[in-house]
Amino acid sequence: MLIDIIAGARPNFMKIAPIIHEIERENKEAGLDISDKNYLQYRLIHTGQHYDRNMSGAFFEQLGIPEPDLNLESGSGSQSEQTGRIMTRYEKVLIDRKSDLCIVVGDVTSTMACSITAKKMGVKIAHVEGGIRSRDWTMPEEINRIATDSITDFFFTTSEVANKNLASEGVKKERIFFVGNTMIDTLLSNLDKLKKPGVFDEKSLKKGDFFVMTLHRPANVDEEKKLKSLIDNIAKGVEGKKIIFPVHPRTKKILDDLGISHENLIYTEPLGYLEFIWLIKHSKAVITDSGGITEETTVLEIPCLTLRDNTERPETVTQGTNELIGTAPEAIVPALKKLMSGNWKSGTVPEKWDGKASKRIVQSIYELLKDGQFKFYEPYVDHILMFKAEN
CATH class of the missing domain: 3.40.50.2000 (Glycogen Phosphorylase B;)
Known part of the structure; x- marks a missing residue:
C-alpha cells in the first residue's frame, strides 16, 4: 500500500x-x-x-x-x-x-x-x-x-x-x-523542545511583554498606503511595547521600498518552527492575518488579533483566544486598547485538539x-x- x-x-x-x-x-x-x-x-x-x-x-x-x-x-x-x-x-x-x-x-x-x-x-x-x-x-x-x-x-x-x-x-x-487537528499534534509534541531565538536577548525582550506579528495576505500588504497605515496604527496601539515581525520575503521587499520603520518594530528573517512557537508562547499577544497561527495561539492561550474580515477557522473565535479585527487600519487601535486594558477574553481548546x-x-x-x-x-x-x- x-x-x-x-x-x-x-x-x-x-x-x-x-x-x-x-x-x-x-x-x-x-x-x-x-x-x-x-x-x-x-x-x-x-x-x-x-x-x-x-x-x-x-x-x-x-x-x-x-x-x-x-x-x-x-x-x-x-x-x-x-x-x-x-x-x-x-x-x-x-x-x-x-x-x-x-x-x-x-x-x-x-x-x-x-x-x-x-x-x-x-x-x-x-x-x-x-x-x-x-x-x-x-x-x-x-x-x-x-x-x-x-x-x-x-x-x-x-x-x-x-x-x-x-x-x-x-x-x-x-x-x-x-x-x-494535526497542527496541534505537532505543537503539543514539541513544547518541551522549543528554542529561544537570538532576537529575544539581542533586543532585551521580556517574557509576556512583547508582540509577535505576521502579515502576508495581499489584502494587507499589496496596497502600499494601507500597509503603512496598518503598521503605523499597530506600532502606536501597543503603547511602546516591542513588536517582533518575522517578515515573509515578498512582504520584506514591499516594506523596504516603503521605508517603513518604528523604534519598537523589529524585523527578523523567517524563523524556524521551534523558535517561532517559543516567541508566541512567551509573547503578550499575536497580531496576524494567518489562519494556522490562530489555532496555535488558541491552544497556547495567547491573545490573537486577526487582521481579516472572515476566517475559515471560526472555532478559534467562538471558543479560542482569537478575534477578527478586520482589515481597516482604524480598527486596530481600539482593539489593542481593549487588550492592553486587560479585557481580552479567555479561550477554551476545541474538541479533539488533543495531540x-x-x-x-x-x-x-x-x-x-x-x-x-x-x-x-x-x-x-x-x-x-x-x-x-x-x-
Whole structure:
C-alpha cells in the first residue's frame, strides 16, 4: 500500500510531520514489513512551492521529518505557473509508479494541484483539514479548498463546523472522519523542545511583554498606503511595547521600498518552527492575518488579533483566544486598547485538539482498507444527488 504525502508550503510541514511519525510507529508496532498488503509505505513529496531554505528545509530538520523522497522543484511564479509545474511533474511521478492514496493537507496551491492530478490518474484522495470554509472567494485558498474537496474521497476534519460544511455540500457521513487537528499534534509534541531565538536577548525582550506579528495576505500588504497605515496604527496601539515581525520575503521587499520603520518594530528573517512557537508562547499577544497561527495561539492561550474580515477557522473565535479585527487600519487601535486594558477574553481548546489527530487518521486509513484495497466511494455521486434534490 503506497501513500503519497504532499508538502508544498511552510504550513504543510507541521501538518504532515505527525502523520509520518504515526505511520512509522504503527508499522513498527504491528510488526508489518513491506511485503504485507496492509503495510503503509509512504512517499514524501515536496512540491517545492516554498523553495527558500528558511521557509521549508529547516522544518524537516526540526520536526524530525525525513528528507523528501522527491522534490518537484516547482519554484516561484504566478499561481497558474506553479500549478502547471506541480501538476505536470507530479503526473510524471504517478506514471512512473502509481500510488494508492494521495494525502494532501491544508489549502495551498500544491494541495489543489496534486489533488487534481491524482484524481485524473485514478488515485484516491484524502484531504487533511477538509471542509473548512471562509466563504470569501477573493482568497485563492478558498478556491483551492472548494476545488480539492469537490474531488476528495476521504475527509479528515478538524471541527464539527467543517463536518457541517461538508454535509451541506452533499458529502455523505461515511466519507467524513472527525479526527482533530494535526497542527496541534505537532505543537503539543514539541513544547518541551522549543528554542529561544537570538532576537529575544539581542533586543532585551521580556517574557509576556512583547508582540509577535505576521502579515502576508495581499489584502494587507499589496496596497502600499494601507500597509503603512496598518503598521503605523499597530506600532502606536501597543503603547511602546516591542513588536517582533518575522517578515515573509515578498512582504520584506514591499516594506523596504516603503521605508517603513518604528523604534519598537523589529524585523527578523523567517524563523524556524521551534523558535517561532517559543516567541508566541512567551509573547503578550499575536497580531496576524494567518489562519494556522490562530489555532496555535488558541491552544497556547495567547491573545490573537486577526487582521481579516472572515476566517475559515471560526472555532478559534467562538471558543479560542482569537478575534477578527478586520482589515481597516482604524480598527486596530481600539482593539489593542481593549487588550492592553486587560479585557481580552479567555479561550477554551476545541474538541479533539488533543495531540491525537494523526493517530485517528492512521486508524481511519486502516478502517478503509480491505484486502489491501480502499473502499470505493464515488465523490461526484453525493453532489449530483444533492443537486437533483434541490432542483
